[in-house]
Each structure stands twice: as structure tokens, then as C-alpha cells.
Amino acid sequence: MISDNIILATDSYKQSHHAMYQPGTEVVSSYFESRAGGEYPYCVFFGLQYLMDEHLSGAHRVTPAMIDEAEDLCRWHFGQELFNRRGWEHVVSAHDGRLPVSIRAAPEGSVIPESNVLFTIENTDPDCAWLTNHLETLLVQLWYPCTVATISREQKRTLKSALEKSGNPDNLAFMLHDFGYRGSSSSESAALGGAAHLVNFKGTDTIAGLRLLMAHYAAEEPGYSVPAAEHSTITAWGEDGELDAYRHILNRFHSGTVAVVSDSWNIFEACRQLWGRELRDEVADNRERTLVVRPDSGEPERVVVECLSILGEQFGHSVNGKGYKVLPDHVRLIQGDGITRHSLPGLCDAITGAGWSMDNMGFGSGGGLLNDCDRDTLR
Template sequence: MSPQSILNLADSYKYSHAGQYPDKMVSNYTYMESRGGAYSELIFVGLQYYLATYLSERVTKIEVDIAAGKAKLHGVPFDYDGWMYIVKEHKGKLPVLIKAIPEGTLIRTGLPLLTVESTDERVPWVAGFVETLLMKVWYPTTIATKSYHTRKMLERYGSKEWAQFAYHNFGDRGSSSVESAAIGGFAHYTQFMGTDNFNSLDMALDYYKHKDMPAYAVFATEHSTTTSYGRNGEEEFVYSQLLKHPDAPIMSFVADSYDVYEFTNFCTAPGSRIRKLVESRPHQKFILRPDSGDAVEVITRMVSIMRGNKLHSFKAMSTDVLFTDFGILWGDGITPKTIELILGVQLANGFAVENFVFGSGGDLMQNVTRDTQKFAIKCSSITVEDTSILLQSDPPQTCLRDIDVYKDPITAPGKKSKKGKVTTYKNSTTGTFTLGLVGTIPENCTEALELVYRNGKLFNSPSLAEIRARSI
């Protein structure tokens, strides 16, 4: 069975839920929300990938047979007849309707981000079965949210042009899987234009209608290439690479293989051949990349050396020194808080923030969990045939009744779930979002959730350009 088959992609206990709902249930309605967390507003991103990759595939009889055998050995019930009904009557496509907030939308927490409703009364439990898969949207949404708020912080310190390249993604190697690196990498560059996550580029090209390069990187050295020339060959190595790449607009050199301050000096000292070559190329910028030690202390000493060497510079923001040909990239242990600390200190020292860019790996891509934004998917309504009404009807007729479904644990009030067929509305006058019920439209509002999936077909698929435009 394909690892991408939806039959493989639910928590084990989900396989037993088909027989646990009321016998007369004909429809099931669930919703996703962020119940709060590190940020009060979030950027919804990533759903399109999961729909296209996992919910566009057809379930086959062979897959049902294999899954049924696995479930039996695993110790959980399996609705074989229900799944075979999906195979035969729906040609293996899931009978659910999914609506979602448009990707890239900035929205406050506590509101439905997506809803799932079953569309076939024979298998209404399928709306709950897809929870495990759809919940994975927490990851790209949290990465995009973190990136958005980091970008906004950077824009408070410097120009938007600088900010879009000032938080580079170094997180591929530290990601938990190839797929999570691609998904998280894509989520990051919905907010930025720089990444070292080559693996993530196809996400935009294959799933988000992007025709051009979605994000960019630069020539960069590492410790193994630098130290392969030996300590005494470090300066020669830098110079030789500059000679080999005369047209590169940006060249980044790791600076702390041995003595980061000595490296800073021989690259920027008056009369040094490296400095002369760099300054002779107005199209090229030289980036020094220290990679160890206390960030504030190391950077402060480096810029002091650079200022003492009288590098070409001009005054940005009337008083702050901005070097023309050289800059610094710090990528060790970077978090949004350390970025703000570094920028604050260097501004106080008289240096423009545009002298500095940052790379983040582990914190950006891995220092998040589903609880960072308290994501949850909950059933909020089911529809049942009301037999008590049916018995009173003459002639008999089908009567349906919606039942509110919610939890309200006394031990965790923050986990109280919403009830009814909830959705999110957008006020056309103020642009604000509000909670509501399907069919009960507040004044001046329209439903903010769009149809994205119905019975195996995708709708309103977003492009990367649209996502970026929504989250400016």
C-alpha cells in the first residue's frame, strides 16, 4: 500500500470511531482552530500541499484489504464495508467538503481556520477520519506565523528591502524529515526571499503555481572548505575564491575557523588585497560569517575592527554607519529574540541594522510544536435522523436534526470546544474576522472560508504570489 494512501494516515484509534457515533448519524461537521499560543495572530499556510498530495489519491480495494488486515492484527476495528462503499460509489475519493481561510491570511486565534463536512450519509464518520492528516497544517502555519512576526519586527528596525533577506533559512539539515524540511522551508519563504533550503523550492513550483525562483541563496563557504587549506592558507583561500567568482553579487565567508578577529582584520585592513579586490567591484558585497561565541560580544568586536579600518561607508538614518562593501551574517543559535538583542546593541553603537543579516535553523524549523499555537480539530455538530419526529409524521417523511457536539472539561477550561456548524465571517467594512454559525450571517459580513475540496476535487488553489500578497 502506498505510504501516501489516506488509509495509512490516521491515528490508530480513528479506525474504531465509525461504529461509535449514533446509529442515525447522517452528517458530521468538524473545524480547526488555533486556541491561542505564542502569537495572537497567525498566517494560515500549507493546506494546499496536503490536499493535493494525500486527498487527491483514490482509495483502492487492494488498499482497503491491506488496511483491514493490518487493523485486525493491530487490534483495532475497521469499517471494511464503509471503505468499500467509498471505493465503489465514490471511485475511491473521500466524500467530504472542506472549506478554509485563504492561505496567507493574517487572522486572530480562536476562529475556525477550516471546516470539514461529510457529504454522504452512508459514511459520515469520514469527516473525523481525516483529522490526523489535516492537523499537520499546524506545522507550516506555525512556521509562517513565526516568520511573519519576525519579518514585522525586522521592518521596525530597517527597510523592507533589507528585511526580506535578513532572516535566512538554515534549517534543512536539522529538520525531522525530508518532507518537513520542504514544507517548513516553503512556509518560511512565504514571508521572506532568502533560503538555503534547496529542497523546499519545488513546493512553490509544484503545488503553488509559481513559475519563477521563489527564494534565493548566495555563494558561501563552510569550515571544511576553508580549513582544507590549513591555517596559514586561510587568507589565500578567500582571495582565490574572490578571483574565481568575479561576477557573484554576494559572497559569504565563514570567519571563525581559527581567529575570527584576525580574519576580520585581514579581510578589511587598509591596503589588504582582499579589501582592494572587493572595493574594485561595485556590484559585489563581502559577507563575514562568524559562527561561534557570544553573538553580541563577537559582532561588537568585529564591527569595531571594521570601523577602525575605515571601511567605505555612509550614514544611514542620519547617524548610523552602513558599510558599503562589507557586512556580517550571524547564523549560530539565532532566535527572534537574539536578533532583536543584536540589532538593539549595534544601533546603540552607531551601526545601521542593514549591516547585519541572520540565519536560523533549529529554532526556526524545529523549535515549534502543535502546542505553540494550541491547534485543535474538533467535531462541533452532527446531523441525525430524528425517529421520534418520523413516528409522528403522516405520511412518513425524513426529518433531520442537528446536534451540537462539544467538550467542556472542568480541568482545562481553555480546551472548551465550539459547538454548532461554526465558521468565520469577514466584515466587509472593517476587514475584521468574527465567529459565527453557517447560515447566520452577521451584518456587513461574508463567509471568510472558501471551498477548497469537495469529493476528491480541489477548488480555489492558491499561488505563492497570492499568499505573499495577503500577508504583506
């Protein structure tokens, strides 16, 4: 692994900093914050435990072999002898390879206003003052899970407001499903981002996030999913077999929730003719199953409202106590294309503006959830 040597898990220039501190420096104390001027005036703090377990715990000790590797790399990388061999050998001899630093942090999952300390780090051995900021590069990677957790929370706020207006806020925990695994830059990114989303919600298809939470946070059953079709499971039947594909899925999944992507050819025709007429009785007569129709293309605000209208015409609807239309419990809709923190408020407004309750809906987000951010999103 690229990061299996903590000496080298840093920016190049930090290998020279031990020689730049004022002689006699015994303690360097640093802190990490979400600086003012970011997209949101707060940060959801998450991910430190994972980084500590994976890179800084006693299980990851510095060894003489690591020192030799780092010295060789620094020699040709810099073209001179500047590696801090003496300092790292002290870590091995005095601390059995464990890193003599102390980290203090806010509880993970906390919502912290900008310009406030999220965690501090300082050396505990006066001969290792150089070590504190050597670890900065690795620790600053916390920007990613913190930012995803914050973006996810903002979308939760949007959905909560829309549910309070038009439906039942008790449905909130499952309103935004993580579809981001395939769009992540690595499995580790997917795990960190997927876990960060689960600070706020309970729905995910990013198994890597589940595994991270179970391994590093002692989480039990941290997220849930449902059987769901992808385009290949429909198009494999051919256009003439679309109806058979849908019927086959209904026959295989008799209870619980099943989601079926329905835009392989024509989403409106699928809602009106296939689900709403040909398969209407099979859907309506089974009250132990909820069919979730999924459009996956087109302009979301137009497509979602039109699909709700068609499904309402075919399956009927009631009006809840807040004056909004609700489909029967056995029919719902999920929009998983084009969902970001920027697009979601407008889509919610379009749905409720057309008289539909948010109780009819679920949402999925992939790239917009796990990838539409950088270190300056929260600064």
C-alpha cells in the first residue's frame, strides 16, 4: 500500500521541517478547523476514528525497515541528505515505534460552527516537536468525510422542511439513498463518503460505508437497502419484453419494497400503460409489497411531476391532512438522476407546487453526494 509507511505518508517538504524549527523547540500544538467563508457556516465532524485506526494506532508502528525505505527515497527525491533519521530512530527506540502525539477532538457527528476547533494534536515527547505537523497531510484528509457529512445534512434539512410542509417527517431517515459507490475515486473514498452519509440517513447502496462503520465505529446494521432493478435487467428482455421483465420482477419479489428503473424506453408509457394498466391489478392487489418506480433520465422536475400525475390517474390518490395528494401505499417513486444539494430544493418545490406530498417520494444521489465537493467547499 502507498500509505503503509507513516514516515512517507506526508508532503515532501515536511521531510525538511525538522531542521527549520527554532533550536530547543519542545512542543508544537496544532489544530484543525472549518474556516470561515465556506459554503455553509458549520461543519459535521466525522472520520477521525477511521484515520487513527488505519494510520496512527499502535498497530501501525514505525520500524527500522520503514526508516531505511524513507531515507533511500528522500536521498534521490531531494538530491541531498536531509532525512530526519535520528528523529525517527528515537521514535523506535524510545516509544517502540508508536507515535508520541496526543489528539483531542470534538465528538464525531457533532455540528460545529465554522472557525471552531474540530481537533488538536501535539507531541508528547519534547524530542519530537517536529512530528506534530508531519502528520498534518494525513489528518487534513478529514476534509472529505466532514464535507460529505455536511452536504448530506444540508439535504436532510431540505427534505425535512418539505416533509413538514406536505407529509410525514417520520419518513425522513430513508428519503435520500446513497448511490455513489461507482462514482468514487477509490474504494476508500467510497467507504469514507458512504459512512459520512450514514451520519444523517439510513439508506445506502455503498456497502463500503457499512463495512467502515462496523469495523471502526462498532456500528450494528448502520444502513439498509432494497432489491432494485438496473437497466441491464430490463433491456436484457428486449423492448418487446419490457412488460415481461416487470411482471417477472413482481413475481420474484412478493413482499417488502422493490424498485424498478422504468425509463429504458419510455418512462411515461411505462407508468401509464405497463404499470398503470397491464400490471395494475398485480401491483394493487398485493398490499405486502411496495413498488417503487424509478425514472432515470430527462429533466427531473418535469419528469417526476408527470410520473406522479400518471401514477395518480392510474392507481388513484388520497389527500392528506395537509392538503397534498398521496399515492396508495403500494406505489411510490424514486428519483436518482441529477440529485445534488443544489438541485434538490427546486425539485421538492416542483413536487409540492404540483400538489403532491413528499411522502410519495424517495431520492438517490451518487456523484452529487460523494463527489461534488473539494477542500474549499467548507474551507
